Amino acid sequence: MPEINLPITRYYGSKRKLVDRIWNEIERLGLEFDSVLDVFGGTGIFSYYSKIKGKRVIYNDIFLFNSLIGKKLIENVTNNLTYNEAVELLLQQPGIVYDNVIQRNFSGIYFTDSENQQIDIFIQNTNRLIDPNKKLSAYYILFQSCIIKRPYNLFHRNNLNMRTGYTGGGFGNKTTWERSFEDLFLRFIQELDEFTFDNGRDNLVTNDSALNCTEVADLVYIDPPYFSLNGSHTTYHSKYHFLEGLAHYEDIEAHINSQKKNKQIEINNSNEFEQGATFLPQLEKLILMHQHSHIVISYRNNGKPSIKDIEDLMVKCKPNYKVYTINLGMYGYALSKSNLTNSEFLVIGTNHLKE
Ligand SMILES: C[S@@+](CC[C@H](N)C(=O)[O-])C[C@H]1O[C@@H](n2cnc3c(N)ncnc32)[C@H](O)[C@@H]1O
Structure with missing residues (x-):
């Protein structure tokens, strides 16, 4: 270590x-x-x-979602977002009409329907934040939580059923996958307080x-x-396209590749390297x-x-x-x-x- x-x-x-x-x-x-x-x-x-x-x-x-994580850890020197504020970002605010891009398009693919709803609301509330420091913190805790809740921590397969249908045995970290956003935010806000x-x-x-x-x-x-000698290559875009989509929420729907079972979001899909x-x-x-x-x-x-x-x-x-x-x-x-x-x-x- x-x-x-x-x-x-x-x-x-x-x-x-x-x-x-x-x-x-x-x-x-x-x-x-x-x-x-x-x-x-x-x-x-x-x-x-x-x-x-x-x-x-x-x-x-190359990816905006990674750069936002980078900005939080490297450019920022403090974390201004409290845990209570973070959890509040999961709730609908009165007087605001919310879009439901993730719920509409990604049901049964990466997260449960209620988590998809939370993601839709959280991202739109985050985009309305005025303090850039709080905004970066909000992105940071959302991206880290989304990664942790995914089987293999990846988005290249539409394998939500691997998580929901898990019945024990040798594979998986069901407890971590099922931890709520509210629960995970506590950990990541503490992490930001400690590490900025x-x-x-x-x-x-x-x-x-x-x-x-x-x-x-x-x-x-x-x-x-990195290209392994054995097996086919899965690009970073393919592994993390969903998070890149969240970092470009308004553009998601125009970039969904419906030919792919996992509805890959084609934003910033590059062949370079x-x-x-x-x-x-x-x-x-x-x-x-x-x-x-x-x-x-x-x-x-x-x-x-x-x-x-x-x-x-x-x-x-x-x-x-x-x-x-x-x-x-x-x-x-x-x-x-x-x-x-x-x-x-x-x-x-x-x-x-x-x-
Ligand atoms: C092996 S990982 C780097 C891991 C990093 N050193 C760490 O410890 O987290 C490669 C990174 O390159 C990024 N990437 C892929 N193609 C790129 C490109 N053409 N230009 C810049 N970054 C790229 C991916 O998003 C990925 O984060």
Whole structure:
């Protein structure tokens, strides 16, 4: 577990359990840097760790819902939303006519009908909040609660029945799935009270695709989507489209893909870094965009491209840099046979060395 207390995340590919080891390697190499760009920010864990370490942090992610989470943890320095205010956002306010986009379109897919109604009301009340700090807190607690209530914490399948029809046995976390929004909000509001802080720096969150992100920093952390050698690839958009929809509530209905059983919401569906054939050329472009920065890439050894491919690319793009490939060890929760050979790696390119 990390030495530093970090927000809990249930996000696919989160580096929460690895971030202290990643940081140790960066320190061990003696990399000098004052600013960090976390181009594929996700939960914001690497950004948050860098914030704790006093760096100027720039967080980026292609999805608005992630950027809102990033803004709460990285840009904001306090939480202004109380638990009572959070719960009140679940209730209809007199004199307001509410839309029911989620209830109308997603019955039986991700959440129960009464939860869908709560989501519809909560989002519309949140969008009416004037205080931007409270608004970000409200988004944060809703997104985290929605993730936690889903089987596998994902949205790529219309498998509400896996949750409602669960009858015990080896799989699942029925108790967590059935926890009410009211209950989960308590936990996440407490988390925000605990984790929001000021590191005295002018931190920034952007919401661009990695190749369109024009920000620069002394150190660029690249933690892209990952292609496993075995099995088909499920994109981040496919995994989390529902949350991206909630972040664009007014646009949901115009973007529902009715051909798909899970009614995928096609907002911000991009192929960038999500297709095997174009992944390496895109990574090359990204590394070349950051000519003068230290580059730290996270990847796994059972993926395609291979760690060697990524190392070769770094050497080609940074001919004057020293390139390190570091095995961080095994990942995975259960030590299954396949996990014994699966490792997380860092490929680091640097031009400033301690000695
Ligand atoms: C492996 S995850 C990063 C996890 C993150 N380091 C953490 O600890 O939570 C990859 C992230 O890249 C984002 N993403 C996918 N395609 C992207 C693109 N083209 N540009 C920027 N971000 C992208 C996804 O939304 C996802 O959050």
